[in-house]
Amino acid sequence: MIDHLGINCADLDSASAFYDKVLATLGYSRILDFGVALGYGVDKPDFWLGAQPAEGPASGPNREIHVAFTASDATAVRAFFAAAQEQGAEVLHAPRFWPEYHDHYYGAFVRDLDGNNVEAVCHTAQPGD
Numbered sequence: 001m002i003d004h005l006g007i008n009c010a011d012l013d014s015a016s017a018f019y020d021k022v023l024a025t026l027g028y029s030r031i032l033d034f035g036v037a038l039g040y041g042v043d044k045p046d047f048w049l050g051a052q053p054a055e056g057p058a059s060g061p062n063r064e065i066h067v068a069f070t071a072s073d074a075t076a077v078r079a080f081f082a083a084a085q086e087q088g089a090e091v092l093h094a095p096r097f098w099p100e101y102h103d104h105y106y107g108a109f110v111r112d113l114d115g116n117n118v119e120a121v122c123h124t125a126q127p128g129d
Helices: 012-024 074-086
Strands: 005-009 029-033 037-041 045-051 066-070 090-097 106-111 117-122
Touching: 005 012, 012 029, 012 037, 012 045, 012 074, 074 090, 074 106, 074 117
Parallel strands: 005 045, 066 117
Antiparallel strands: 029 037, 037 045, 090 106, 106 117
């Protein structure tokens, strides 16, 4: 349902290094780079990182957002989680099934370098995956 999502980052270089690594585990890559804004996706940029403005209405502390990236399978969720940990993300929830959402919901949650709640989720995982 989401066409695209963008977040502002306090340190765009650190944030881009983080997302280059963790999104690659899910098959996504940086498609566009405007210096102050970066777009990630497969065929089009669906997720954007922007530099936090120093002044104006969009400046100031970020408020946490939650974004869930689609993973093809449980293995990709685990790879995302491992890459995020390597990049210094705070662990919120290690990879597991979330039956309170539905029987095949397999996800992992981390807090990125700017304090956002970032998830990788597979909706078709099976026990034993």
